Amino acid sequence: MSTSTAYAAHTGVAAARATGLNKVYGEGETRVVALDDVSVAFGQGEFTAIMGPSGSGKSTLMHCMAGLDAVSSGSATIGDTELVGLKDKQLTRLRRDKIGFIFQAFNLLPTLTALENITLPMDIAGRKVDRAWLDRVVETVGLSGRLSHRPAQLSGGQQQRVACARALASKPEIIFADEPTGNLDSRSGAEILSFLRNSVRELGQTVVMVTHDPVAASYADRVVFLADGRIVDELHHPTADSVLDRMRRFDAKGRTS
Amino acid sequence: MYRTALRNVLAHKGRLLMTALAVLLGTAFVAGTLVFSDTMGRAMRNSYSTSFSDVSVLVSATGGDGGGPVDSDAPRGDRAVLTADTVKELAALPGTERARGVVSGFTAVADKKGDLIGKAWSSRGANFVPDASGADPRYPMAEGRGPRAAGEVALNRQAADKAGYHVGDTVRVAGNGAARDAVLTGVFTTDDPQVTSGGTLALMDTATAQQELLEPGRFSSVVLTAKPGTSEAQLLDQARAKAPAEGVELQTGQELKDEQTRMVADSVSGMKTMLLVFAGISLFVGIFIIVNTFTMLIAQRIKELALLRAVGAGRGQVTLSVLVEALAIGVVASVGGLLAGVGIGAGLQSLVHSFDEGMPTGSLVVAPVTVVGTLVVGVLVTVLSALLPAVRASRIPPVAAMSSGEQPTTQRGLVIRNSIGAVLAGAGLGLILAGANGTGSNAQHLLEFGAPLALIGVFVLLPLLSRPVIALVGPALAGVFGTPGKLARLNAVRNPRRTASTAAALTIGLTLVTALTVIGNSVTSAVTSMVGDTMKADYAVNMANGRQLSTDLTGLVAKADGVKAVSQVDNVWWDIEGVGKDRAIEGYDAAAFDQLIDLTMRSGSTAALGQDQVLVNQDFATKHQLSVGSTLRATAAEGAPVTLTVGGVFEATEGVSPIVAPNRLIEANDPHPLVQQILVKGVDGPTSALKQSIKDATGRNPVMEVRTMQDMVDDFSRIISTMLNLMYGLLGMAVVVAVLGVINTLAMSVFERKREIGMLRAIGLERRGIKRMIRLESVVISLFGAVIGVLLGCFLAWSALRILASELKGLTTVIPYGSVLLFLGLAALVGMVAALWPARRAARMDILSSIKTD
Structure with missing residues (x-):
């Protein structure tokens, strides 16, 4: 598995890479270009935020790179694996073994306990759970003592922490988080974001997060800005202010154009 | 408001399809039954009334063969009251055009x-x-x-x-x-x-007919045709004056027609009632589906309904809007059911005709009551079933419109439901147990009252039962099928009410099927062991029409080639002191007895028959304090006193009467015993050569049946299995409706859980795994319903058999494990089939659109 790459931060090796990615919906007059020749790489052990106004294609980019959506042309890789051309079954296997997901709406199974939700990807794969690693993940997200609770008995922040733990527990090569704080109050959101940052710094995880919240983006090591399906800018070591500042320029540009 | 309701019907027509189909099938069954029985009734009436077209007055000998088209098996009368003279006298009546003496x-x-x-x-x-x-x-x-x-x-x-x-x-x-x-x-x-x-x-x-069928010079009836101008009533009066005063019955042609009409109506209405009962079962099963559908639809539309409330709709209006939806479905489905029912009626008629060409046919009768009845039943069942969900819908608070997308899983407490169920089931089971330990009609009433009570109680308790019962298969599911298996089990118990009402449809069918099968099987095996245990004879000879055998036949059979031992079985009902007249004394040939009948003797020996002594069974001996050497005083049919000396006591068996006597003793005191059977033992066992030689020896009489014990058992079990097959066929409709229910529940569950399914796909569950999860959930729910049904069915059959056992010795509950396993296997198959479409839909769901937050 990919444990050897877990601590390979800042070595410049890409955990996921898109090259000349195009995504087009519809045909003729209803043709919409969601991604227009996007090339981007997400480094191992790096926390990247993808930002952009609504309709900029940020979610589409994430879906294409996570093997949830098919690309029209170009290439998307996870580690050494080319996603384009893979069959549904192979894509499913890839997502199961190499990718972790955190969704805006938590998306936990209400019938399973917190612990069962966390180990679900490994149970599906029929893989043995690494007990020590699981304990560490659970401790990091602060869920000890609530593992036998069902999602309905947990607060939104706790549910999202279960979702984070689920994403981490199988030691994926990369975690994609789609607006992970979108349904949370600011305090719970801050906890989740700190936790994601810690998982990158302390556990060497690679995280790519789509967000429209500048404060959320400021937790990342790097922010990639998308507009009209193109990558238009990026910031390293962002702060909430610098991100907001950059976003305002989109708005201004959007209004003038 | 109501436009909203109708729009909803159209918008959800896919999801309402199964509900509409369920109602349609149920009402089609009802309409088909009514159309078929009305059509058959009319055709039969038409056909019978033609046979009385030339009858003005019928004078028939009572106690003899009436000559009417219906009865022909009545025993020969003693008095020859209708003679050629009677016919002549009746022909000479002033109102008689023609008189016909009928033999x-x-x-x-x-x-x-x-x-x-x-x-x-x-x-x-x-x-x-x-x-x-x-x-x-x-x-x-x-x-x-x-x-x-x-x-x-x-x-x-x-x-x-x-x-x-x-x-x-x-x-x-x-x-x-x-x-x-x-x-x-x-x-x-x-x-x-x-x-x-x-x-x-x-x-x-x-003359030949009289000689062969009655007695020379005797008629069974006289048919009088009135002269023009003479009414049937007038001719009746004239005939009554001339006809013998006793032993005849006079009826006008109209009376005969009326009687016939009544008999046709009775026989058709019996069939109609039976079919309607099964139609009712199908409709009843449909109720569960309707309730389920509306409950789920309302759960899915909480926000929409809350919005209606928020913008000012009253509770009553919300309830009404749901009921209007139900009404629309009910009307559409019932009309469809009516049309389908007319088709079923026509199909049944030609089916019956193709099986039996003699069945009368006629144009289809669609009576107004059929149309109105079908529509009313269909609409009422739909609307009433939707009532509870509709009232629940009105309780949705307006604020639910503002709540987040996550639907709260409101699990209303099951405490009240469980208490009611426990009381009903407890009372029902109690009554059944009381009945099972009692005897006679009293016990039967207890069972009749307790069974429905217990059934309803168990249905009410199904949600409670679902968790523990399904938990039993949990480890196996997770072990064999991994995560999909585990998720399937959890999903199956997730909403106990929904699972219960889905499974209930199958439970009803399986309860009835199992109960009937167990009873049929038990009776068959009781009869088999009864015959097999005591009968050593190779062949039994009897008349196919159940009549008496001529006594000279025994001698003829005895002379047939290959016959080793023969005995006719005499039956007499003598008045025995302290016992009464209703105990048949069975007579056998003393010399052949041991070769034909196998009795386990408790005391004495069968050789006592040779000394003109009788054998009694243990139960009879105990009851009347008899032992070897005791005597019984009896009065034979002709009034002759007979003393019966007990020469042996045998273990009671249903195959042999409690009192066995030698034929010589019986015939010495009663020259006309009833003989319906001759038992034969062959030199080489039951060979076809022996059978042929018996037939030849008895004059190749087509009425004579020469059957082995196995033939008799087979004939009996064929009757039972024909009846069972008929029941299975009729219950099949209820099972089809139940399958629709499973499909319905699964399809709606898949729709409700689409985000979960999308997430499972995203984090790596293959399409195959999703399919497997849905299929297993379906199988688990179906099996749950089936297991409860089988258990209930076995229990009901056991109690019914306990009551029957008081009348049929040796009747014990014999559960046909093979059939029971087959039923469970079929239920699992039903689950698999029902899941095909929902599982396919779930597996094909687009991941992105399913996990999208709204």
Whole structure:
């Protein structure tokens, strides 16, 4: 598995890479270009935020790179694996073994306990759970003592922490988080974001997060800005202010154009 | 408001499809039953009334063969009240146009192989009454001529064709006496309904018919046709004055027609009631589906309904809008059901006709009551089933419109429901147990009252039962099928009410099917062991029509080749002191007894029969304090006193009467015992050569049945299995509805859980895994319903058998494990099939659109 790459931060090796990615919906007059020749790489052990106004294609980019959506042309890789051309079954296997997901709406199974939700990807794969690693993940997200609770008995922040733990527990090569704080109050959101940052710094995880919240983006090591399906800018070591500042320029540009 | 409701119906037509189908099937069953029975009733009435067209007054001998188209099996009367003189006197009445003396009775006709044509109960003979031209208007000859002398016979067209006889052939015919050969002089057609419905009618000249079927000079009835201007009532009065005062019955043609109409109505209404019961079961099963559908639809539309409330709709309006939806579905489905039902009625008629060409046919009768009844039943069932969900919908608070997308899983407490269920089930089971330990009609009432109570109680308790029962298979599911198996089990118990009402549909069907199967199987095996345990004889000879055997037959059989031992079985009902008259004494030939009957003796020996002593069974001996050497005083039929000395006591068995006597003793005191069976032991066991030699020795009489014990058991179990198959067929409809219910629940569950399914796909569950998860959930729910049904069915059958056992010794509950396993297997298959479409849909769901937050 990919444990050897877990601590390979800042070595410049890409955990996921898109090259000349195009995504087009519809045909003729209803043709919409969601991604227009996007090339981007997400480094191992790096926390990247993808930002952009609504309709900029940020979610589409994430879906294409996570093997949830098919690309029209170009290439998307996870580690050494080319996603384009893979069959549904192979894509499913890839997502199961190499990718972790955190969704805006938590998306936990209400019938399973917190612990069962966390180990679900490994149970599906029929893989043995690494007990020590699981304990560490659970401790990091602060869920000890609530593992036998069902999602309905947990607060939104706790549910999202279960979702984070689920994403981490199988030691994926990369975690994609789609607006992970979108349904949370600011305090719970801050906890989740700190936790994601810690998982990158302390556990060497690679995280790519789509967000429209500048404060959320400021937790990342790097922010990639998308507009009209193109990558238009990026910031390293962002702060909430610098991100907001950059976003305002989109708005201004959007209004003038 | 109501436009919203109708829009909702259209918007959800896919999801309402199963509900509409369920209602449609149920109502189609109802409409089909009504159309079919009305049509059959009219066709039968039409066909029967033609047979009375020339009857103004019928004078029939009571206690003899009435000559009417229905009864033909009544025993021979003692008094010959209708003679040629009577016919002459009646013909001389001023109002009589024609008088016809009718001779009628059982007559068997053999086919070319010597076997009976048709069935014994519909084999009849009658007299041919030629007029001046030599023809009989009642039986117009299609070929040849009518019989004029002894040794001549005419046959109805269907019977002749069935056996392949042509005019001039020699036909073997048997009335009450020995079989004889006759020349077929003619083939005729008749509209006599008993003949057209597959019966055999052999015509003889009057003298021969009297000789063979009654007694010389005697008639079974006289048919009078009134002169023009004389009413039936007038002729009746005239005839009453002339007819013998006793032993006859006079009826006008109208009375006969009315009686016939009533009998047709009775027989049709019996069939109709039975079919309607099964239609009712299908509709009842449909109720669960409707309730489920509306409950789920409302759960899915909480926000929408709350919005209606928020913008000012009252509670009543919300309830009404749901009911209007139900009404729309009910109307559409019932109309569809009505049309389908008319089709079913037509189909059933031609099906019945194709099985039995003699069944009368006629144009379809769609009575107004059928139309109204079907529509009312369909609409009422739909609307009433939706009532509870509709009222619940009105309780949705307006604020629910503002809540987040996550639907709160409101699990209303099951405490009240469980308490009610426990009380009902407890009371029902209590009554059944009380009944099972009692006897007679009292016990039967307890069972009849307790069974539905227990059923309803168990249905109410199904949600409670679902968790523990399904938990039993949990480890196996997770072990064999991994995560999909585990998720399937959890999903199955996730909403106990929904699971319960889905499974209930199958539970009903399986309860009935299992109960009937267990009862049938138990009775069959009781009969088998009864015959097998005591009977050592190879063949039993009896009359196919259940009549008495002529006593000289025993001697003829004894002389047949290959026969080792023979005994006729005498039956007499003597008045025994302290016992009464209703105990049959069974007589056997003392010398042959040990070779034919196997009794386990408790004391004494069967050799006592040789000394004109009797044997009694243990139960009888205990009851009347008898032992070897005791005596019983009895009065024989002719008033002669007889002393019976007990020579042995045997273990009770249902195959042999409690009192066994030697034939010599019986016949010495009663010259006319009832003989219905002759038992035969062959030198080489039951060989076909022995069977043939017995047949030859007895004059190749087509009425004579020569059967092995196994044949008798087989004949019996064939009756049972035919009945069971009929029940299975009728319950099949309920099972189809149940399958629709499972499909419905799964499809809606898949829709509700689409985000979960999308997430599972995203984090790596393959399409195959999703399919497997849905299929297993379906199988688990189906099996849950089936297991409860099988258990309930076995229990009900056990209690019913306990009650029956008081009348049939040796009847114990024998569970056919093979059949039960087959039922469970079929239930699992039903689950698999029902899940095909929902599982496919779930597996094909687009991941992105399913996990999208709204």
